[in-house]
Amino acid sequence: MMDDDDVMAARQKHIEAMNAFLRDNKKALRSIANWAKHSGCAANTLGDFLKNKRDSHLDGKTMIKLAHGASALIKRDVSVAELLGEALPSDIRRIVDLIRLLPADQQDLEIGGILHRLRKLTADD
Known part of the structure; x- marks a missing residue:
């Protein structure tokens, strides 16, 4: 508390x-x-x-x-x-901004690919 x-x-x-x-x-x-x-x-x-x-x-x-x-x-x-000063780090924010530039149907695919790679990276730790 x-x-x-x-x-x-x-x-x-x-x-x-x-x-x-x-x-x-x-x-x-x-x-x-x-x-x-x-x-x-x-x-x-x-x-x-x-x-x-x-x-x-x-x-x-x-x-x-x-x-x-x-x-x-x-x-x-x-x-x-x-x-509140608890935002995403600027490099992640930049990735999100870049993904938003993609057509809507490609955004989900790109996000899915990034999440897949992140899971692989964290599973290796």
């Missing part, structure tokens, strides 16, 4: 990750208010959390809305994990 210090450390990590996401995507997101508006969330809710105001929090539903709003503004899929 997490103690209070662990909870606060995780919260701080998430706040830092979301602020980094906002900085990295500032051109598309434009502002906290714009991101919140396109997400269907209150700007104060997002802003207070990003400023680490004491009683602020973002629930799961709000995080999903923020991911969807960011996806629309950035024009690519954004996950809650990415917002």
Whole structure:
């Protein structure tokens, strides 16, 4: 079980990750208010959390809305994990982006081939 210090450390990590996401995507997101508006969330809710105001929090539903709003503004899929700094490593993200360029009927075949090769690699360990 997490103690209070662990909870606060995780919260701080998430706040830092979301602020980094906002900085990295500032051109598309434009502002906290714009991101919140396109997400269907209150700007104060997002802003207070990003400023680490004491009683602020973002629930799961709000995080999903923020991911969807960011996806629309950035024009690519954004996950809650990415917002929280727990996204796929960049090399895996690049592979996923490349597979998405394939026609839909070829995407499943390519993903299946990659999974097959990964299973073989991990079975050899």
